[in-house]
Amino acid sequence: MHLKKFSPEDIVDVEELEKRSFEVGPYSREELVDLFNFPGAFNLLLYDGNRLAGYVVAVGLDEASANIESIAVDPDLHGKGIGSVLLKGIEEEMVARGYRVCVLEVREKNDQAIGFYNKHGYRASEVLENFYSLNFKGSRHGLRLMKKLA
Numbered sequence: 001m002h003l004k005k006f007s008p009e010d011i012v013d014v015e016e017l018e019k020r021s022f023e024v025g026p027y028s029r030e031e032l033v034d035l036f037n038f039p040g041a042f043n044l045l046l047y048d049g050n051r052l053a054g055y056v057v058a059v060g061l062d063e064a065s066a067n068i069e070s071i072a073v074d075p076d077l078h079g080k081g082i083g084s085v086l087l088k089g090i091e092e093e094m095v096a097r098g099y100r101v102c103v104l105e106v107r108e109k110n111d112q113a114i115g116f117y118n119k120h121g122y123r124a125s126e127v128l129e130n131f132y133s134l135n136f137k138g139s140r141h142g143l144r145l146m147k148k149l150a
């Protein structure tokens, strides 16, 4: 397994992983390209040989805080610590870039992701009513989670 930065030729792999990871509202190829190229965005991809195992993209919000815009691991590889490697890697990069707080939004019914973030020290700071345009498990509400970075 090796970590790398996104390059344009990775987009096919990321789009495929995105579709397999989010049953509701995956980013389109165009949205992913915009996200990876957004000013102030930074990312990590984890490849197992030629196979993309997971990716994470973050964006600076202000001087102190950065937001995880998206994180996904190949569904066949869940529960093996890949998400944790990506999360720790992007948190380290946030600290290196001078950010002190990591913020993210998650669907209130996404128990898997909420459990994952809680395990890594994230706590809910706000309920986001009807934050999402599409329903997931009957809800469009979100949670804003935050973590103070070391």
Ligand SMILES: CC(C)(COP(=O)(O)OP(=O)(O)OC[C@H]1O[C@@H](n2cnc3c(N)ncnc32)[C@H](O)[C@@H]1OP(=O)(O)O)[C@@H](O)C(=O)NCCC(=O)NCCS
Residues within 6 Å of the ligand: 021, 022, 070, 071, 072, 073, 074, 077, 078, 079, 080, 081, 082, 083, 084, 085, 105, 106, 107, 110, 111, 112, 113, 114, 115, 116, 117, 119
């Ligand atoms: C969230 C995600 C990135 C985690 O990746 P992963 O590689 O499976 O994560 P890890 O193996 O590093 O960590 C697993 C931890 O997640 C949590 N977790 C996993 N499944 C869970 C579930 N069904 N309920 C609650 N917590 C769960 C547990 O804390 C677990 O730790 P444990 O094995 O010690 O119990 C992955 O599940 C994913 O890609 N989900 C789909 C996309 C998504 O929802 N992204 C987040 C959008 S905000």
